[in-house]
Every structure is written in C-alpha cells, then in structure tokens.
Amino acid sequence: MSSIRIATRYAKSLIELAASQGKLEAVHNDVLMLKNAVKNRDLELMLKSPVIQNDKKIAALNALFNGKVDSLTMSYLTLLVTKNREAFFPEIAHEFVNQYKLMNKITSVKVITATELSEAAMEALRKKLLETGTTFENLDIETKIDPTLIGGFVLEFDNKRYDASLSHKLSELKGQFSKNLYIREI
Numbered sequence: 001m002s003s004i005r006i007a008t009r010y011a012k013s014l015i016e017l018a019a020s021q022g023k024l025e026a027v028h029n030d031v032l033m034l035k036n037a038v039k040n041r042d043l044e045l046m047l048k049s050p051v052i053q054n055d056k057k058i059a060a061l062n063a064l065f066n067g068k069v070d071s072l073t074m075s076y077l078t079l080l081v082t083k084n085r086e087a088f089f090p091e092i093a094h095e096f097v098n099q100y101k102l103m104n105k106i107t108s109v110k111v112i113t114a115t116e117l118s119e120a121a122m123e124a125l126r127k128k129l130l131e132t133g134t135t136f137e138n139l140d141i142e143t144k145i146d147p148t149l150i151g152g153f154v155l156e157f158d159n160k161r162y163d164a165s166l167s168h169k170l171s172e173l174k175g176q177f178s179k180n181l182y183i184r185e186i
Helices: 003-020 022-039 041-048 052-063 073-082 085-101 119-132 166-179
Strands: 106-113 138-145 153-157 161-162
Touching: 003 073, 003 085, 003 161, 022 052, 022 073, 022 085, 041 052, 041 085, 052 073, 073 085, 085 106, 106 119, 119 138
Parallel strands: 106 138
Antiparallel strands: 106 153, 153 161
C-alpha cells in the first residue's frame, strides 16, 4: 500500500474519532505540535528505525509527549507504533491538516512579495480573494518575502500559482525579445 493511501486512511480515522469525541481542536493543535517535533532528526530516525523495538518507541513517545498532548492523541501515537505505521507520521500529520482544513472550509493561501505587505494591502488581498469565489470564506494566509521578485507578488492556493511579479514580467519580455519577431533574416 502506498504511503499516500496509508496517510489518508490513518488521518481520516483520527479526524473522525476526534470529531466524534469533541476533541477536534485539541487533536489538531497536538498534530501541529507533533508535526514540528518530528522535524527533529533524532526523533524522526527513532520512529523510522526498524532496529528499535516498539515498546522502546512507545516509552520514548510517552516520556516526550505524555501530559503535553490529549489522551486521544497519545493513544493514537501508541496505535501507530503497534501497527508499525509510526514511520508514516509526517505524511499522516500533513494529510490530517489537509482534511481538517477541508472539513472547516479553510483555504491556505501563500503570498510571496518582494517587501512586507501593509495591513491595508493584506486586507485588500483578502477581500479580492473572497470576491473571486474560488476560496472558502476562512483564509489561512502565509506570507513570505523574496527580494528577487523585485516587485509585485506571487499567489499560491489550491495547487494554482498566479505570478504577478516584476521579475516574471521581465522574464517574459526577455523571451519575447529573444524571438525577435520584427527583424527579417535575409
């Protein structure tokens, strides 16, 4: 079975269980925290190691996270280890966040600009996105600054990319000039 299918199934089971127990927000916060924690190389290697026995992995996870996460999240981590699916946790966490956003009608938008946007510009962008009808009403906007854009912005959401940056426009102009459609060759 592919890692995507495994991640989707395990994330779906966790989100449904958390929703049925009224712990969806708590589990979502736990998953976000654990997603960042697994970026630690030692923790990641421990989870993926076939040499370390399951009881030792469970003991390590208990020592690290017991009392810091909801009991449902802790039980879920234990289940992943006993089912030998702990190596897939980063993918499961990613899929859980995607399903959570879909369930709560949240659109993730990434805005890349050459300089930091003002609050007024961010609000205008938010308003414009909502007017298009291509996003949910709840927007999760992530901003990133990339000075190589020179000016303008790049907008990414729903696997789409809209590039209105000055560097992109200059690149297009360079391509048109390289074709040189106005000079006849003899």
